[in-house]
Amino acid sequence: MLEFRVLGPVGLWSDGAEVPLGGCKQRTTLAALLLADGAVVSDSDLGGVLWEQRPPATYQAQIYTYASRLRGLFRAGATITRRGRGYRIERGDARFDLDEFHRLAEEGQALRRSGRTGDAADRLRAALDLWSGPTLTGVTDALVDNERSRIEMARMEALESRIDADLHLGRHRQLIIELTQLVGAHPLRETFRAKLMIALHRSDRQAEAFETFHAGCALLREQLGVDPGPTLHSAHRAILAGVFAPALSGRGDLVAGPTG
Structure with missing residues (x-):
């Protein structure tokens, strides 16, 4: 099973073992593509988060290298493809911890609304247990500034709901x-x-x-x-x-x- 993680250190895991990803910029490329949720991320947008709006003249060639190296680590139908002037990640059968979090949190909220408070608390706790540290650890400050706050806001909402369920119980x-x-x-x-x-x-x-x-x-x-x-x-x-x-x-x- 291939697994992508951003709820803590950005990483790639295969059958329970971490796959070495290289340095900060390669991790940033992976995280930026994952967070686009299937949309194409343009070269200029990737350049912005990789070099904080000051990409070098060779930035497109460097992004190509990062994408190629990442593609070589994937399996289970996951790949990175070139689309126009950008890149898109296709996760195939791979698991993505952020998607799993949203699914579990939404199920937990639905269970609360239906009065199944104990099941809701368990589901919300499972969602929160996916965190292994600060969101998006190991990427550039530019990507953290762009993306961390919205993910952490969703985590806070799930945490407050889980605490409310536990209080009710x-x-x-x-x-x-x-x-x-x-x-x-x-x-x-x-x-x-x-x-x-x-x-x-x-x-x-x-x-x-x-x-x-x-x-x-x-x-x-x-x-x-x-x-x-x-x-x-x-x-x-x-x-x-x-x-x-x-x-x-x-x-x-x-x-x-x-x-x-």
């Missing part, structure tokens, strides 16, 4: 360490802070839930000059009202979940 105590780490890594992301407040509240740690809220308010005012948004306020109001079992929906609204 009463796994609040198990979530506290993970959510504390997420708030530390993303201190201005209100959704993680609100979910931590909920998990603390439902674990009989109300004082810490309030501390988490007030720390977030202070940070938002200090760094952004804004007050907390509706997500944080909704969690705070629920705790004040003594609603013991709130969880967050995908829209940031409070919905019921089990206690204990």
